[in-house]
Amino acid sequence: MNSTFILNIFRFVALLALQVVVFNNINFLGYVNPFPYILFILLYPVNGNRAGLLVASFLLGLSMDMFCNSGGVHATACLVLAYLRPSIFKFAFGISYEYQTVKIADKLSPERFTFILIAVLIHHLVLYLLEIFRFSFFWEILWRTLLSTLFTLILCIVSIYLIKPSKR
Amino acid sequence: MQQIINFIFKNSIRLLFLLLLITSLTLTIQSHSYHRSQFVSSANVVTGGVYQRINNVKEYFNLRTQNNDLAKENAYLKQLLYNKPDTVIASTELIPRGYEDIKVIQSKVINNSFNVPENYITINSGSADGVKPDMGVVNSLGIVGIIEKTSKNYATVQSILNVKSQINAKIKKSNHFGSLIWNAKNVGYAQLIDVPRLASVKKGDTIVTGGRSVIFPENIPIGKIDKIFIDKATNYYTINIRLFNDMTNLGHVYVIENVKRKEIIKLEEETKPDE
Numbered sequence: 001m002n003s004t005f006i007l008n009i010f011r012f013v014a015l016l017a018l019q020v021v022v023f024n025n026i027n028f029l030g031y032v033n034p035f036p037y038i039l040f041i042l043l044y045p046v047n048g049n050r051a052g053l054l055v056a057s058f059l060l061g062l063s064m065d066m067f068c069n070s071g072g073v074h075a076t077a078c079l080v081l082a083y084l085r086p087s088i089f090k091f092a093f094g095i096s097y098e099y100q101t102v103k104i105a106d107k108l109s110p111e112r113f114t115f116i117l118i119a120v121l122i123h124h125l126v127l128y129l130l131e132i133f134r135f136s137f138f139w140e141i142l143w144r145t146l147l148s149t150l151f152t153l154i155l156c157i158v159s160i161y162l163i164k165p166s167k168r
Numbered sequence: 169m170q171q172i173i174n175f176i177f178k179n180s181i182r183l184l185f186l187l188l189l190i191t192s193l194t195l196t197i198q199s200h201s202y203h204r205s206q207f208v209s210s211a212n213v214v215t216g217g218v219y220q221r222i223n224n225v226k227e228y229f230n231l232r233t234q235n236n237d238l239a240k241e242n243a244y245l246k247q248l249l250y251n252k253p254d255t256v257i258a259s260t261e262l263i264p265r266g267y268e269d270i271k272v273i274q275s276k277v278i279n280n281s282f283n284v285p286e287n288y289i290t291i292n293s294g295s296a297d298g299v300k301p302d303m304g305v306v307n308s309l310g311i312v313g314i315i316e317k318t319s320k321n322y323a324t325v326q327s328i329l330n331v332k333s334q335i336n337a338k339i340k341k342s343n344h345f346g347s348l349i350w351n352a353k354n355v356g357y358a359q360l361i362d363v364p365r366l367a368s369v370k371k372g373d374t375i376v377t378g379g380r381s382v383i384f385p386e387n388i389p390i391g392k393i394d395k396i397f398i399d400k401a402t403n404y405y406t407i408n409i410r411l412f413n414d415m416t417n418l419g420h421v422y423v424i425e426n427v428k429r430k431e432i433i434k435l436e437e438e439t440k441p442d443e
Binding site for chain 2: 068076137
């Protein structure tokens with residue numbers, strides 16, 4: 001029971017509540033909603049327990065599904081993101097990221113931006129692909145993914161800044 | 169044996185991932201088929217309760233319009249009632265005999281989605297109030313959807329803005345039938361398909377529910393014809409309908425129970441030829 005563990009539980013509940021109460025009701029242009037709840041997966045400690053992350057992301061997505069009546073769509077998207085997270089780290093920060101003790105919640109650098117962008121893109125693509133589930137809506141999927149990605153990306157970066165201002 | 173255990177240890181993350189992935193994909197696929205998964209739904213105690221709370225706050229923002237709508241409907245119903253010459257007013261019973269075929273349960277929308285292709289609404293009455301799956305849901309302006317699942321105090325409604333929904337509807341003037349669907353493009357419009365070319369349709373004609381469905385009573389308003397397309401391949405019309413209901417702003421709704429529904433369905437089952 002260390003402080004990281006408690007912090008993560010707090011983040012889980014807080015992000016889920018914010019998502020359900022505020023961000024699910026934005027409906028920009030009638031159908032675009034941001035999903036900043038995936039910040040939980042992004043901000044999970046780099047060297048943290050991987051199995052724990054997988055299970056936590058699954059539960060996070062499943063709770064979202066219960067609120068959205070969407071079956072297992074969010075669960076799958078979160079799970080895929082959680083599984084691919086180390087690969088995205090490797091891509092964005094170079095091979096030896098584990099030794100550098102990367103911190104996501106810090107000053108915005110191109111590496112951090114790339115990391116968040118790719119993560120959000122993957123999550124949203126899987127999400128809309130499964131949610132719509134019909135190939136006749138292919139352009140619709142791409143369009144929604146792009147709009148939402150933009151929206152979520154801005155919100156993620158803003159909220160990281162708001163909560164953790166650089167101490168220097 | 170040693171090797172198997174080693175393998176499991178080495179790939180434990182991957183195996184866990186696959187296990188969870190299969191679970192979530194199963195849930196996803198189940199949700200896309202007709203009868204949805206039993207436990208991932210906003211009709212359970214936790215999610216229903218949360219939506220109830222959120223709605224308690226949100227309600228205040230449109231109290232005025234909701235009250236106006238209800239008052240208008242009351243006035244309309246009163247007018248119908250007073251102009252009807254016989255029995256209903258004079259009767260001393262609360263619900264006179266001969267008025268029991270269709271029951272109406274009052275309810276309220278506590279969560280409404282309209283931004284995905286498969287939209288569901290959550291209402292705050294459930295099996296404890298007599299709500300059962302496959303009942304119709306309407307409000308004062310027109311139809312809203314069909315009950316999908318119920319819990320004790322809540323129920324989810326498959327909105328007419330759901331690509332899976334298919335409701336029997338007709339053109340009020342000419343009684344030609346078609347199916348009401350939604351193409352997931354615009355929340356203000358639904359589509360009526362399979363209307364035969366024989367039917368004379370005009371822009372502005374009213375569309376109402378048809379009598380073939382045992383879920384909705386006949387002649388509940390749906391919308392007005394906005395645009396007419398002719399399907400060259402099949403010789404059927406596809407008609408764009410402007411909905412009377414603003415599906416993005418729902419408040420009080422009524423759940424309609426057809427008491428004789430079971431009897432009708434049973435009869436139809438028995439009549440069907442064996443395959």
